[in-house]
Amino acid sequence: MMTSRIPGFYKLSPNERIDKIGESVKLTEIEKKTLTECNGLQLEQANQMVENAIGVFPIPLGAAVNFKVNGKDVIVPMATEEPSVIAAASNAAKLAYDLGGFTTSYTGSIMRGQIHIVNVAQPYQAVAKIYENKEEILHICNEQDPTLVALGGGAENLEAHVIEANGKATVVIHLLINTMDAMGANAVNTMAEAAALRIEKMTGGEAVLRILSNLADQRIVRARASFQDPFKGDRKRTNKFIQAYEMALADPYRAATHNKGIMNGITAVVLATGNDTRAIEAGAHAYAAKRGGYQSLTHWEIESNGTITGTIAVPMAVGIIGGTTQAHPIAKTAMKILQTTSAEELAGIIASVGLAQNFAAMRALVDEGIQRGHMKLHAKNMAVMVGAKGNQIEEAVRIALEKGTVRYDAMQAIVQSLKY
Structure with a gap:
């Protein structure tokens, strides 16, 4: 066992x-x-x-x-x-x-793919249209990765938001995609790019960004x-x-x-x-x-x-x-x-x-204190850095810790004394 x-x-x-x-x-x-x-x-x-x-x-x-x-x-x-x-x-x-x-x-393994649409004349009407055509958008997404869909994953839902950026309204769509046992960045980005083309036509706007979010708050x-x-x-x-x-x-x-x-x-x-x-x-x-x-x-x-x-x-x-x-x-x-x-x-x-x-x-x-355990290992690295080899390493560390001086110049002097 x-x-x-x-x-x-x-x-x-x-x-x-x-x-x-x-x-x-x-x-x-x-x-x-x-x-x-x-x-x-x-x-x-x-x-x-x-x-x-x-x-x-x-x-x-x-x-x-x-x-x-x-x-x-x-x-x-x-x-x-x-x-x-x-x-x-x-x-x-x-x-x-x-x-x-x-x-x-x-x-669960839900990742967000973001599509940012700018230059939308009626942003709230655009949000409504996106929800009205949700199934079509999700279908476009899932056409991009039939293998993931066959395994039980794929685009499962979406959200649409209006966000003020620099005084202008931006429509932001979140594709909610189940990436299963993969991290899923490539699948999410591919789906976002494909869906953005349809959403541009639907809203009359222009897609600026089509990429996953690393704030995986549903994962x-x-x-x-x-x-x-x-x-x-x-x-x-x-x-x-x-x-x-x-x-x-x-x-x-x-x-x-x-x-x-x-x-x-x-x-x-x-x-x-x-x-x-x-x-x-x-x-x-x-x-x-x-x-x-x-x-x-x-x-x-x-x-x-x-x-x-x-x-x-x-x-x-x-x-x-x-x-x-x-x-x-x-x-x-x-x-x-x-x-x-x-x-x-x-x-x-x-x-x-x-x-x-x-x-x-x-x-x-x-x-x-954090230094007690950390400094012993740090001292070993420093001893190697200044040229200690074999048994000299442990001896140099022992002397440095006893003296309480784990500094480069002090370690260098200790290692030199062990060599001669």
Whole structure:
């Protein structure tokens, strides 16, 4: 039976970790080599993915353990260059594991395609005409992707609005499209472009924009988890935890950093699975401002026994088919490690990682401070940067932390002293 609880996982060598994961999810030797030999994306493949390709830019790929999502253990691949992120997520997940782990829900895979029509003489009459001809417009959309329709997806509904832009009335149509297990950007954009031609004739206006919206507010994933009290009954520290969360509700300067910590986890999984990190980040931050002021994406409450319960709600337009999820060999292997069978399941895992990341960050902030764990890993990077090799790296880190001087010049002097 697959388990995400792997004692001492962080103490293993990278190859030993891959072997452990490989045993659980049955990675082939080729898939292991894709990860270990850092040759997953060849220049020829990169040249097919982007313009003017000149190389590839590797990012460290780690695995977060201890996650249980909807009763299922899962090992979570995370691609990030930032120290402490993967360890923090794993530690937080461990505190939630014995209390049931993470429970998620999903509103569905509905994306919005926007068509902006300008120069409309009677905008409100135009809105009425659009609703009168809704079925025709949806039919035009669905003609563009019969495969998606056959799978149960496609354009399902529309909305029409009149929006004042620079003192002029713009008619904005939202096509509501079920993209199923795909992120769906290409399908949505194609449908919007096709429908715009008919809507121009219908309204007498001109289509300026025909593109999806990344504020996927009908594709919301929610995750909930209870965490064992990390403060051992110390009410003062528990209250500080809640006060830190309350500050993220009230102060956008705090909320920006608070949500950045959440996105440390979310973006790492999105990137590892070959999904669109920019779309997810844009949607998340827009959703955080939906009440008119920028706020926390998470909410936290204390139960009578001291258990800390958190929830998160965030747009999650991710897919398990299409895009680079299948074209990128490392993303494809990451998807196999996750063992996900739907976009809904993937979205739930990603939101759970974001919630765990937030818990870990706030716990550190109100306890020993964020730098204690972060600086040890930062010191290791710095030691390598100034030329430390082999056993010198750990020794240099030990000396720097004892001195409390994790600076470039100080690390450089430490490494030089170890060399001579």
